[in-house]
Every structure is written in C-alpha cells, then in structure tokens.
Amino acid sequence: MALPSPVASPLASPLPDILEALNQTFSSLSSLTAKLPGSAIAWRYFKASHQDDPFRTVLEILLVFFIVRTYAQSRTKGDASGRNFVKLSEKEIDELVHEWTPEPLLPTKPSNLTYPPIIIGATGPRPRVVFPSPGQDPHDPSQLLVLSGGKVVTNLASTNFAGLAGNERIKEKAVECLKRYGVGSCGPSGFYGTFDVHMELERDLAVFLKVPSAIIYAHDFSTISSVIPSFSKRGDIIVADRGVNFAVQKGIQISRSTVRWYEHGDYEGLERVLEGIHKEDKKYKRNPTASRRFIITEGVFENDGSMVNLPKIMELKLKYKYRLILDESWSFGIVGKTGRGVTEVFDIPAAEIDIMTGSMAKGLSSAGGFCAGSNEVVAHQRINSPSFVFSAALPPLLAPVAFSAVLMESPREEQERQLQEVVEICAEHGVLVSRTKRNWEQEMVEQRPSIRICVTAALTRKEVEKAGAVLKSALSKVLGKKR
C-alpha cells in the first residue's frame, strides 16, 4: 500500500470517502453472509481457529486452496493407457479413415520367388522330390503341380539324424497306439490330456538320461521358450550366449529378466561377465541370493553347429553359483556314443545340469520337446510352465514313437540279447548260468544287464574252473564277434 504523499494536498483528501465506501461494502457483505444458513458456524470456526494469529490463518487458507486446486485438476492418463497417443479431433479421424486404403490380405504375387521342393510321401534318407519351377506356386489351383514322377534325392535336409524316420518297428508301434488312443490328446496335460504313454515316456527319458525326473511338452520350440520364463522372472539375471537360437531368445524375452550377453563361444568373456556381476554385487551391496541367476546356452548351437564347452561352463557355474539352463534341441539323440547329448560327449552326468531341455522332433524323429532335471524342477513346471499348462498334450501316438526311439538307442536290449547268447552257449557246453532278470520299469536305479553266477561249495575246484573256462570262451566268442 502506498503511503500518503508527503506533499500535503490543499484539496480535501479522498481517503475518508474511500474508507466510507469500504465500510459500507463490508457491512452490506456481512449482512448478506449473515443471511446465508450456517454462516454463523463458519464464522465461529474461523474465529476459533484464528487464535489471534494471522500467520496461521494464512497458512490454513493456503491449505484450503491446495484442496480446491487439487479438485479442480482433471484426471491424467495412466501408465498403461497410452499416454503418448495423439489427441485427434473428429474431423481429423474422419480424414484419416477416408485416406486409409487397406493393404491386400495376401501379398502380391512375387515374380522371382522360388518355392521349396516337395517331398512325395514320407520323408526318409532317399525320398522322391518334386521341384516347382521358378515362380510356380504349388498352392495355386489354376496350375496344379504334377506330383507323379519326381526325382530321388539324397536327403540331407530333414532332421533325421538317427535314421529313424520311416523305421518299420516305430511305424508298427505308432499304428498300434493310433488304434488304441486315437489321434489327438484332446486337452492340456492337466485337463485329461495325459495318457499312460506320456507318463511312460517321461519316465523312460529320465531313466535314459539318468536324471530324477523329466517332463514332456507338445512342441519343441515352445519347450525352452516356456521353461526359461517359468523359472526366471523380472529382476532375475540371465547370462546367455549371444549365439543362442530363436526359441531361447524368445524365452529370455518373455522372462523379463535382466540379460547379460557374452560373445558366442567366448568363455573368457563369460567369466568376465560373471566376474562383473559379482563385482557389482559387492559395489552396490546387493544380496546375490535375492535374485535367481542362470547361465543359458545350447548344447550344439542351431545357428552354426558349434558345440558348447560344457566342462568350462560347469566350472564357471559352480564357481559363481549360477544355475545352468542347457538347450539340447540339436544335440539330444544326435551326439554322444549312445545319443545322450553333450553331457555324454563330455562325460558329465546329466543330473548335474540344473535344467536341460531337448527336442524329440529332431533326434528322435517324433515330435515335441522335454525338460529333464531334478524332481523339484519338473514338479514346478507342471503348474508354472505356460506352454505345458495351456497347450494340448503331445498326441499319444507320438509318445511311444519317441519312446521306442529311445529304446532303440539304449544299449540295454542289445546287451540283454548278447548276454542271453552267452547263457545259451554256456548251456550247450553243459554249464548252467542265468541272465539277471529285472523288472526294468520299477527299478529305482538303472542297473546294467548282467549274468548271475552262483558258485556253490558242493562242486569241486576242477568243475568250477572248467565252468569258468566255458563262460570265458562264451563271453569272448559273443563279445569278440561284436568288435
């Protein structure tokens, strides 16, 4: 407020008039407010709250203003509702709709696109193949492809590593199963989709790999891409090889975990990454056990066929306390003396791999995938792995197909046949020995086939020595023949 001017005005000051006007305004205002209902209460409240302290009253009025301001604001958009959307007027929307021309549902026919050759009949090592001429669409009804004739080729394109495609014994089994169960599994495993053959297959895979437990999936691609997110979640750390295949990449992406990559096959780089994370833990005082940590790599890489250095990975995983997720899609049933995958190549027990996934579509010429690991790892997946829970189970006829493929690769039947031969030769030479009979399905630990020799005190030394010689010659005859 301006102070009165020091130069006294000779004219009558306007101040009294102004004061008079103010007074009148106030009195009329107060008489007006007095007429409002509840104004007396409000005034009493103000007086009581004022407590002869104008500073306090100002503060409180400010707070009331803050409430009023808050209520006057209009709601903003949330995080999930596309805050960055451009607000368009009705006219602009109409214009955009008018301008829009739909894309064709099918791509326009490309001129120089070549279609892949078509195998006639079932695939195998030497299938008959028809090659569409360049630009010829085999699906075009106006120029149908002639499927007779064709050319017999040496097939290096199908994933038929063990040569089991078209195997008569497997075919018989599949037909038998088809007659018994029908084609589809009619539901996810948790909803009537589980058949006895599925459970048998799971058990056989576990026994074959010498791991406590296994679980089968309906599709090999969705195996690893579902197994990773069922264990690794947001906030967990994944250290992965940069060369992993697309299914693994998808799994890593879906898991929402923090990913650190190391160069493909660069195990020193892996160690540097692990060491770096270890140093960060110390630097930022993070509890290393608060998040789950995984190393993810492939047994044989889909992208370049190189094999993982498993002993080095195992060493690092134990040193830095990580779990290993190993994708054996391109190595199970393919590498190793008996097809058990890279663990057999490097002579590392498969049970030491925390989570191992494999494909039955590649090595076993069937379909689907599996995950092998401890009982806990498998039990967790039965209710937590989306692709196991939500997709229909493997068609039952494919399970014994994979099952018999496993058996065929397993040396057990072959070993038993050889031992039986030894027993028969011994019997011919007058020595009675017996092959150990086992209930393989119910054995808790996988035993090796054997011959049981019960030496008795009632025989003389000479007789026992003679029997021993017979047995020895029979063994060398049968097993020597094999070599």
Next chain:
Amino acid sequence: MNSPPPMASQTLLSPPRPPPLQTTPSFQRQTTVTKRARSSSIVSVQEIPENYDDQLDQGALTNVNATWVNYKGAWLIHVVLILSGIVLLDIIPGMTQDLAWTIVNLGYLTISYIVFHYVTGVPFDLANNSGVYDRLTLWEQIDSGAQYTPAKKWLTTLPIVLFLVSTHYTRYDSHPALFTLNLVSLVAVGLAPKLPVFHRLRFKFFDAGTTPEPSAPPTPVEESMHAGERDFSRFTS
C-alpha cells in the same frame, strides 16, 4: 525406432546374413551409454523407468493390490480409524487435547506414508503380473499411475482436513512447537510424496552409491531384448 524391412514388397536375392561376429570383448566396445562419474551428491534422484514390456504386463491383469483404494468402504475407513484413534486417546487419563490430536495426526501421516509411499510391489503375494509392480509404490500403482483421480483427490484432502480440524480443537498457540511439527510433517510426509511431480522418482540422501542400476553396465542397454528396440537394418544390407 528403426522400421523392420518391408517383407511383402521386397524379395531378397540371398538369405539374410547374420552380422559378423564381434571379437572385441564387450567391455571394450563403444556404446552409446556414457559412463557417469561417481557422484558425491547429498541427494540423488532416480526415476523408475518404464518400458513397453512393463506397459504390456501392467495391462494384462487387474492389479488387485491397487483397486481396493477406489472402494467407498476404503474411503470411509480412514475417517473411522481417525475418529477411533481420537476416542481411544481421549480415554487415557491426563491426555491433553493438543497431544492427542498431534499423535493422531502424526500417526495417520506415518501409517499412510508406509502404506502408500514406502512399501513397493505387491505384498501378500497376490497376482502380481510377473513382478511388473515390484519397483512401484502403492500410490504409483493406483489407477495405473493416473493423477488427480477421485481416490487420489480424496487421499490428498484427508490429511489436510485432519490437520485443519486438529488446529481447531487445540490451542497450539500455547505450543508453537507442536503446530510446527504437525504442519511440517503434513507437508513433507503427507502432501509432497503425493504430488504428480514426484511420480516414479526415488530420492536418496547421502547414498549415491547404492543406486540399484549400475552407472556403467557392462552390457549396453540397447542390447537388452525389448520388443521394438531391435535394429533390423543390419540384416537387410
């Protein structure tokens, strides 16, 4: 964002070739992430980032942890608890009005701060959308982060009204310290964290070293696998 190669109109003469293997170790490679010097600031501010995956996951399921705030019963329970607090404190012999209101005011501010602004994530293991809310407080989860929603307006108004009512029923002028304490805690604990300006911000005092994100990640950020961030251009050339 780099646009993916046009699939339909353009045919490739040869299959796309993978990028050449990089032989330099990852820590020596040039990245766009600049190394931040270790700061010695008194207060460090960090924003909780959000990405496309988070938005997808947040939209996937209803966040049961935050929806209850919008129920009318949940609005009423604040008033009921405050009133019962006052009644219970008044029963105690020798309790003065000023002290009782101060305890209720501070108590309400403290409890609501813990519930709405201190605890992050989804406690009680409800459906938590694979941990998408792990780093967000309840206030940031309410109405999926929208500001000035009815629930947020109500929760902002309540501590102010409580304070105004308490000043009315007490003679704080004989205890200026109590008045100051109530007002300062109202502004600092009750109102400031609710301001939209501080949405998704974390303040740390004398604690610059313990930020959960490292200043210089060994793996560049752009190499993390988020949809829409991948560079397809190198495959087409």
